[in-house]
Amino acid sequence: MADTSFSTRLLTWWDRHGRKNLPWQNERTPYRVWVAEIMLQQTQVKTVIPYFERFTARFPDMNTLADASVDEVLALWSGLGYYARARNLLRTAKICAEQHTGELPLTPEALLALPGIGESTANAIWSQANNHPAVVLDGNVQRVFARHDAIAGWPGKSSVRRKLWSAAEQVLPESRGADYTQAVMDLGATLCTRKNPVCDQCPVNSDCSSFRTGTVEQLPTPRPRLKITAHSFHVLILIDDQGRVLLERRPPTGIWGGLWSLPEHHNRQALEQRLGVEHDDMQSLPSLRHQLTHMKMTIHPHIGPAKPLATGVECNQDQRWFGPQDWSKIGLPKPIRQLLESHLAGDTTMSIRK
DNA sequence: AATTCGGGGTA
DNA sequence: TACCCAGAATT
CATH class of the missing domain: 3.90.79.10 (Nucleoside Triphosphate Pyrophosphohydrolase)
Incomplete structure (x- = not known):
């Protein structure tokens, strides 16, 4: 199995062990994926789930959201933090309602131009909507490739982030983009965890540099101490x-x-x-x-x-x-x-x- | 390139 | 407590 590609092994693993019942997966529309991606920025899945359920129950589609008041959107966001995400969500909904007939524009460039959507989130939405492989670089994926390619340095630094992006780019599959995006994030979330990673069950441990050298626990490099x-x-x-x-x-x-x-x-x-x-x-x-x-x-x-x-x-x-x-x-x-x-x-x- | 945005999960 | 979480916008 070690001679098959990174993505093939990862997808085979994901087919058997990946997460497939998260709320934004059972009806994986671009709108729901977008709302989930924004909520999940710097926020754990477990925390997001009840917020996502309440939010999509009240705002089931783009036009409903576009007509909402900022106060009501912020009310449903209250306690989740990073409130600029909620304001940008509403701004984007209004843009989509007025300029894109109530739909998200489904190209990376157009997504990137919307407020609250950066390179990683644009690709996450696009790959899941169009099933085309694209680099996603959230905290999970950063950890996977920091270890797989032994990339040292805090991923918050742009120089390190560029290396990680390149590493992720090199092992993209040719198809199954939607599943691959889920798979690489699931790997980081469930096996390649920050503490106590389960390397013996990892489908790509045979070509993982830090696994080979026994430095998995040292990577990725922690962020510098914050002065609180x-x-x-x-x-x-x-x-x-x-x-x-x-x-x-x-x-x-x-x-x-x-x-x-x-x-x-x-x-x-x-x-x-x-x-x-x-x-x-x-x-x-x-x-x-x-x-x-x-x-x-x-x-x-x-x-x-x-x-x-x-x-x-x-x-x-x-x-x-x-x-x-x-x-x-x-x-x-x-x-x-x-x-x-x-x-x-x-x-x-x-x-x-x- | 570095800082600023919340709040909570987890060891 | 320390560190991080499906990061992006601003400085």
């Missing part, structure tokens, strides 16, 4: 006489871009002054910590009544009152959603206002 910055800020939970909470829309760039969140500032006094509330009316809640990949934040919440008549707080496009029943309809940052739901589940009027 600490951020601390205050948020206000202002409740009006109807039990609604004041939320502000965050700017489209930066963390939690486009989501609704509580009024926030690193300086409590400045925050209270901006919102026009009395310091003594506010009751501090326990601080909560939220850890992200590149920062750890400490949130200091303060809760109290709003004074609609005395404050200059107006309702506008970026600042509105939302009741508990509205929170599921908008995108909220994970810790903010948890904060609201844990302290304000149900009726909020009685426990806060005196």
Whole structure:
């Protein structure tokens, strides 16, 4: 068997052991593959599945999605992270609805031109839609070829990424592009894993350089240490006489871009002054910590009544009152959603206002 | 070419 | 805790 090609051995293995019942596989339409590919960027399959089910149930096709509001799309994305993906998804849907009669354009170049679709994702969609082999280079595939061809260096570096792309390109099959894309990703996800890889079951171990030299566990090279910055800020939970909470829309760039969140500032006094509330009316809640990949934040919440008549707080496009029943309809940052739901589940009027 | 975007899975 | 996950856009 070792004299058959890499792709033949891989496909034979995949036919017997590959994953074939993932939600985006049983009805493998370009639309569903696209939604799945975007959700799966930097996000594990297990995490994505419930989000994918909810999202495609609400938006079963391109035109339905194109007509959605950004708030509803972000609501269904809430908790998944990397919210630019959701905004780009909606942008792409609108482009497809207006310029491509509600369909994804199925060429690599046209896909690459759409927001949120890079080289790897374009090829992943294209290969699965057209069954034409193409290089896909997600984290799984990077690991497979870093080991197979003993390519050292962190794959996040462009020089390393070019080598990996070339290695992947050289072993593409001539046919069965859709299955091959699944197969090479499945190999990385199920056998060629980061820790404890199952090399003795690997269909391509006979030509794997790092397996031969016993360096599988050393590759791929880990990313350089991130310096995790600490951020601390205050948020206000202002409740009006109807039990609604004041939320502000965050700017489209930066963390939690486009989501609704509580009024926030690193300086409590400045925050209270901006919102026009009395310091003594506010009751501090326990601080909560939220850890992200590149920062750890400490949130200091303060809760109290709003004074609609005395404050200059107006309702506008970026600042509105939302009741508990509205929170599921908008995108909220994970810790903010948890904060609201844990302290304000149900009726909020009685426990806060005196 | 390096940095910035979330949140969670896993050992 | 450390590291990574079906990466792309921005700086």
